[in-house]
Amino acid sequence: MASTTFRVFRYQPDSGESESYHQDFRLDHEEKTTILDALLRIQNEQDGTLAVRYSCRSAICGSCACKVNGKTVLACMTQVEEAKAESGADTLQVDPIGNFAPIKDLVVDMTPFWEKFKAVKPFLIPDGPAPDKERLVPKAAMEKVAKESACILCAACYSECNSLAADPEFVGPAAFAWGYRFAADERDAQRKDRAKLYSGDHGIWDCTRCMFCNERCPKGVDPRDAIEKLGAIAFQEKVTKDKGARHAKAFLISMRQGGKLNEQLVGGYTDPVGGVFNAPLALRMLQKGKLPKSPLTHKVKDRDQVTKLIKNVKETI
Amino acid sequence: MRTHDVVVVGAGLAGMRAAIAAHEAGVDVALVTKLHPVRSHSGAAQGGINAALGNETEDSTENHTFDTVKGADYIGDQDAIEILCQRAPLEVYQLEHWGAVFSRQEDSGKIAQRPFGGAGFPRTCYAADLTGLVILHTLYTVCVKYNIPTYEEWFVTDLVTDDSGNAVGVVAYDMIHGSIETIGAKAVVMATGGAGRVYRPSTNAHASTGDAMSLALRKGVPLKDMEFMQFHPTTLAANGVLVTEGARGEGGYLLNKDGDRFMSKYAPNKLELASRDVVSRAEATEIMEGRGVDGCVLLDLRHLGRDRIMERLPQIRELAIAFAGTDPIEEPIPIRPGAHYHMGGVHVDNWGAAPHMPGLFAAGECSCVSVHGANRLGGNSLLEAVVFGARAGEASAAYAQDVGEPDVPSNAAAETQDRIEELLLRENGPRQGEIRDELAAVMQEKVGVFRSDGPLREAKATVTELKEKFQGVVVDDKGRTFNTDLIHTIETGYLLDLADTMVTGAIARHESRGAHSRTDFTERDDENWMKHTLAYLDDGEIRLDYSPVTMTKYEPQVRSY
Numbered sequence: 051m052a053s054t055t056f057r058v059f060r061y062q063p064d065s066g067e068s069e070s071y072h073q074d075f076r077l078d079h080e081e082k083t084t085i086l087d088a089l090l091r092i093q094n095e096q097d098g099t100l101a102v103r104y105s106c107r108s109a110i111c112g113s114c115a116c117k118v119n120g121k122t123v124l125a126c127m128t129q130v131e132e133a134k135a136e137s138g139a140d141t142l143q144v145d146p147i148g149n150f151a152p153i154k155d156l157v158v159d160m161t162p163f164w165e166k167f168k169a170v171k172p173f174l175i176p177d178g179p180a181p182d183k184e185r186l187v188p189k190a191a192m193e194k195v196a197k198e199s200a201c202i203l204c205a206a207c208y209s210e211c212n213s214l215a216a217d218p219e220f221v222g223p224a225a226f227a228w229g230y231r232f233a234a235d236e237r238d239a240q241r242k243d244r245a246k247l248y249s250g251d252h253g254i255w256d257c258t259r260c261m262f263c264n265e266r267c268p269k270g271v272d273p274r275d276a277i278e279k280l281g282a283i284a285f286q287e288k289v290t291k292d293k294g295a296r297h298a299k300a301f302l303i304s305m306r307q308g309g310k311l312n313e314q315l316v317g318g319y320t321d322p323v324g325g326v327f328n329a330p331l332a333l334r335m336l337q338k339g340k341l342p343k344s345p346l347t348h349k350v351k352d353r354d355q356v357t358k359l360i361k362n363v364k365e366t367i
Numbered sequence: 368m369r370t371h372d373v374v375v376v377g378a379g380l381a382g383m384r385a386a387i388a389a390h391e392a393g394v395d396v397a398l399v400t401k402l403h404p405v406r407s408h409s410g411a412a413q414g415g416i417n418a419a420l421g422n423e424t425e426d427s428t429e430n431h432t433f434d435t436v437k438g439a440d441y442i443g444d445q446d447a448i449e450i451l452c453q454r455a456p457l458e459v460y461q462l463e464h465w466g467a468v469f470s471r472q473e474d475s476g477k478i479a480q481r482p483f484g485g486a487g488f489p490r491t492c493y494a495a496d497l498t499g500l501v502i503l504h505t506l507y508t509v510c511v512k513y514n515i516p517t518y519e520e521w522f523v524t525d526l527v528t529d530d531s532g533n534a535v536g537v538v539a540y541d542m543i544h545g546s547i548e549t550i551g552a553k554a555v556v557m558a559t560g561g562a563g564r565v566y567r568p569s570t571n572a573h574a575s576t577g578d579a580m581s582l583a584l585r586k587g588v589p590l591k592d593m594e595f596m597q598f599h600p601t602t603l604a605a606n607g608v609l610v611t612e613g614a615r616g617e618g619g620y621l622l623n624k625d626g627d628r629f630m631s632k633y634a635p636n637k638l639e640l641a642s643r644d645v646v647s648r649a650e651a652t653e654i655m656e657g658r659g660v661d662g663c664v665l666l667d668l669r670h671l672g673r674d675r676i677m678e679r680l681p682q683i684r685e686l687a688i689a690f691a692g693t694d695p696i697e698e699p700i701p702i703r704p705g706a707h708y709h710m711g712g713v714h715v716d717n718w719g720a721a722p723h724m725p726g727l728f729a730a731g732e733c734s735c736v737s738v739h740g741a742n743r744l745g746g747n748s749l750l751e752a753v754v755f756g757a758r759a760g761e762a763s764a765a766y767a768q769d770v771g772e773p774d775v776p777s778n779a780a781a782e783t784q785d786r787i788e789e790l791l792l793r794e795n796g797p798r799q800g801e802i803r804d805e806l807a808a809v810m811q812e813k814v815g816v817f818r819s820d821g822p823l824r825e826a827k828a829t830v831t832e833l834k835e836k837f838q839g840v841v842v843d844d845k846g847r848t849f850n851t852d853l854i855h856t857i858e859t860g861y862l863l864d865l866a867d868t869m870v871t872g873a874i875a876r877h878e879s880r881g882a883h884s885r886t887d888f889t890e891r892d893d894e895n896w897m898k899h900t901l902a903y904l905d906d907g908e909i910r911l912d913y914s915p916v917t918m919t920k921y922e923p924q925v926r927s928y
Contacts, residue, residue, distance in 0.1 A: 064846030082605060094800035098843025098852035106572040108608040110500060111406040127689050153543060154849045173508035174466030184463040186476035192468060199468045199501055203405050
């Protein structure tokens with residue numbers, strides 16, 4: 051047997067209490083107990099008002115994402131003793147997922163999440179009538195979208211997303227994983243339109259590449275990788291007018307030319323019009339030594355290695 | 368009042384497929400679900416969906432039909448099974464056209480098919496071991512495309528009928544906003560899934576509480592073949608989580624503590640791929656006779672090798688590591704039989720229509736057409752959900768187009784409201800959790816893989832006691848917003864109704880057939896018992912009646928694997 055204190059986020063709008071708070075529940079439990087089982091026992095034995103979303107308890111329905119000691123997990127898949135061992139403390143703090151408004155205790159308003167999901171046109175749009183039997187898809191081509199197809203829409207990635215914290219309108223990791231799942235499906239005929247739809251404001255180029263979505267996804271979907279692959283698709287489809295795409299392109303040109311980053315080129319290319327307004331910033335950067343003194347590209351020694359790298363990346367995407 | 372032509376309760380495979388079919392037929396259809404659609408338990412189905420596509424070997428719908436009739440232990444309706452198997456390829460192709468990411472054959476690019484239990488040919492189409500998830504998602508994307516209105520996190524408390532007893536809508540509790548409302552309709556399709564939570568352990572989600580069955584039963588609709596609960600042979604000891612039959616389909620062995628592949632004693636031809644009732648009984652026998660390992664037997668996948676496990680069974684590996692602390696690449700997984708799928712359900716015809724209530728339809732696990740009879744074959748549940756979901760959607764739309772405006776009682780929601788107020792006011796009494804625990808324990812112990820008169824009658828007595836105790840049940844949470852305590856309490860009432868029908872049907876059926884295995888009546892008795900059980904609720908008591916099984920061309924044979 052083991053014993054744990056659960057410091058649970060409480061928000062009880064029906065009680066007239068408009069503020070949230072944390073409440074401690076002490077629970078004796080078997081060594082092998084999941085966070086979800088513990089929460090349900092608290093609900094059953096100590097406080098029936100505790101609200102939490104859950105269903106399958108086998109890591110597939112995606113209902114029970116929450117934060118345990120600040121880290122987003124699926125409650126049903128996380129062992130209490132392992133979480134304690136990780137933090138080294140006897141108390142586990144349980145909070146709702148981040149970046150969403152609370153409804154009651156651990157239950158949050160998922161409306162924005164579903165709206166963003168719907169905004170990526172998450173359905174197959176093929177060309178022409180369907181054949182009598184199945185469409186033939188080579189095994190390798192189907193496997194290209196296998197990882198993203200395993201997304202359970204638990205929103206753990208939204209909970210951890212730094213771009214979303216800065217811009218609530220950012221479409222977000224799971225929705226883009228789904229976007230990639232369709233854009234890269236060879237049965238879909240909307241590759242270019244999807245590239246356009248996913249670029250632009252709050253789109254793929256607004257991702258800060260913090261990698262937390264990859265890190266915390268409980269199903270190994272790697273949404274950041276999907277966003278990156280969508281970037282590649284945008285390039286292949288020549289959807290490169292977006293500032294973010296131009297930034298990436300400038301980066302690439304700069305790499306090709308000199309094997310290292312040339313900030314002047316990147317700044318100018320990314321936003322040739324708006325760049326003028328950034329002149330004072332550029333001057334200050336120049337003074338602080340953050341920009342190369344000469345606009346001419348300085349070349350690194352082993353540039354052929356960089357070229358090889360670029361070629362490798364191109365071939366894998 | 369909110370109204371639609373057709374209201375579908377439940378948004379798993381059967382519910383969404385029904386809604387899509389009704390939408391395509393041109394009526395105004397809405398989904399009502401106590402979860403978000405993608406949270407539905409269909410998503411937990413792993414191994415696959417059967418259709419005689421013949422992609423791997425020659426196969427035919429006749430083969431599929433015969434295997435299903437035999438698997439059902441000759442109590443499935445053969446006309447319904449023919450419909451199921453004939454429409455199977457069309458539905459699988461339809462799912463593929465909608466974008467389902469089925470695993471493919473290496474060279475041809477056709478849908479790959481794997482062997483499954485009780486099937487003569489590799490007939491099970493799959494998406495790794497995430498088939499249910501992929502199909503659930505596919506149907507959800509179609510619902511998004513069609514913009515089908517969906518009442519998410521609305522818990523249905525009542526089936527509403529008019530003065531003549533026709534189904535004309537439902538009353539539901541909007542969990543987020545806290546209101547109780549009537550949704551009127553010309554036709555109601557029930558698709559709320561199984562009632563596995565009557566048992567513990569169970570492979571089923573916490574939400575699988577058989578809501579629709581109880582809602583229908585309370586309105587006078589009979590439930591069919593409720594005594595037939597399937598125990599899946601491979602569930603994790605820690606929490607009953609499912610390990611797909613696909614693990615054996617891919618070549619996994621079942622071993623006892625001596626390392627013997629014991630299935631050679633019980634099913635010398637099909638071994639691990641005998642039908643589920645046969646394998647579960649074999650495992651239970653090995654464990655009872657002392658050849659188990661800590662109440663389990665072992666599922667050994669090691670010889671499949673890392674690559675095959677990672678490609679075909681990635682989720683199984685993940686779950687075994689998370690819940691059993693076992694990596695199947697390195698060591699065998701301890702498993703045991705666990706409650707999994709309910710063959711019984713709302714008595715409906717081949718179109719999913721309830722003969723006892725005009726306007727009521729049901730599809731999927733909560734219904735009983737019957738295609739699974741006394742034992743469902745693996746890979747046939749996803750299939751049944753889409754085939755009969757589609758048919759119920761088509762039939763309900765046709766009915767709605769034909770019938771006049773419904774006469775929805777204006778006081779329906781108010782009555783529910785009063786009942787819930789009364790429940791919430793009650794102080795001092797048992798809470799639902801303890802009642803549920805006791806119910807699940809007695810069902811597991813006395814209405815399990817093997818049954819006999821004495822324990823069944825004891826179980827009946829306990830269920831009766833618990834039903835009485837439930838009359839004084841107390842809800843801790845008195846609030847209106849997301850009151851899960853209230854929902855669990857109402858669900859517990861549903862579970863008690865259903866347990867009663869299961870036990871009562873089991874006591875009466877004096878034979879062993881499929882998943883209903885009696886140690887005091889060990890043989891199948893076609894002369895007296897080749898018939899469906901119908902359970903009615905009369906003044907709180909279960910009354911049984913029987914109806915004939917439809918046969919077309921398959922005479923009952925001795926069933927061996």
